[in-house]
Amino acid sequence: MAHTLKIKDIQNVTHDVKQFTLEKPEGYTFQPGQATEVAIDKDGWRDEKRPFTFTSLNEDPDLEFVIKIYPDHDGVTEQFGKLEVGDSLIVDDAWGTIQYKGEGVFLAGGAGVTPFIAIFRDLHKKGKVGDNKLIFSNKTEEDIILKEEFENILGDNFVNAITDEEPSGDHLFLDGFIDKEFLESQIDDFDQPFYVCGPMPFNEAVMGYLKELGADPDALVFEE
Structure with missing residues (x-):
């Protein structure tokens, strides 16, 4: 309707x-x-x-x-x-895309972070953010959507990867693309839910790296 x-x-x-x-x-x-x-x-x-x-x-x-x-x-x-x-x-009426299936790692590329905003706001409101982690890839620092809100909700579990400029020196900004080595450096447990959302090339690359690192494909959730 x-x-x-x-x-x-x-x-x-x-x-x-x-x-x-x-x-x-x-x-x-x-x-x-x-x-x-x-x-x-x-x-x-x-x-x-x-x-x-x-x-x-x-x-x-x-x-x-x-x-x-x-x-x-x-x-x-x-x-x-x-x-x-x-x-x-x-x-129109709402339809299902990404749904929260438990504590894990969220990987977003650019505007692909939008499905995660309500999920994190909901967890924050309920006091259930726990050890959830958001790794957010953007071209530049000024592209980061809702940076202060994510910092407030997630603290050190909010990690930014900046691809098209030198990071400002803040510990949150890691220089470069999300690749296999980057994921290995940021994640110590690949036996947990992974939520992936971004442009299709981002989704395909990140899903591939996660599978190579031993993540269970059933735990991978992404927006088509």
Whole structure:
């Protein structure tokens, strides 16, 4: 069922990522990590649906999405960058993607971190963050989505890999791509759940390395 919902608030999260807060329909429910199809309620765009993950929690009064804007793609996400408070989005019902299956290691590439936001917010709210770890790959430091919030929730278990610039010297920034050696240096137990989400080349590479290192493929969860 499609719901046409007004945008209540838009905030800049990074230089090219925005947070959209929408009205929430009565009775609308979802689980942390779930996504939905979203379209812009404007002529020419209503049939252009794209999957986005909820970053709010089910008990929150509003719906929230964190969306990366690609101004040079001349497509839907470029249009998201032009939206204003009072515009509307068409939101379908929730469907399952990544679901939390216990304490483990989360590996995200860029905007692929979005399914993990609600999962970590939910665990934090329940006091159940435990020893979960997030390894987050970005091109530059300014690309890191919700850096301060992840630092607050995870502390030293929030690890950033920066690929396209020299790290600033902060111990959180590790220079280079996530490869097999990097994973070996950061993870001491490959017999635990692994959650992987990012662009397809990132997913395929990381899944391959994890399997080579002895991770059980059944423990690998990624967003298709």
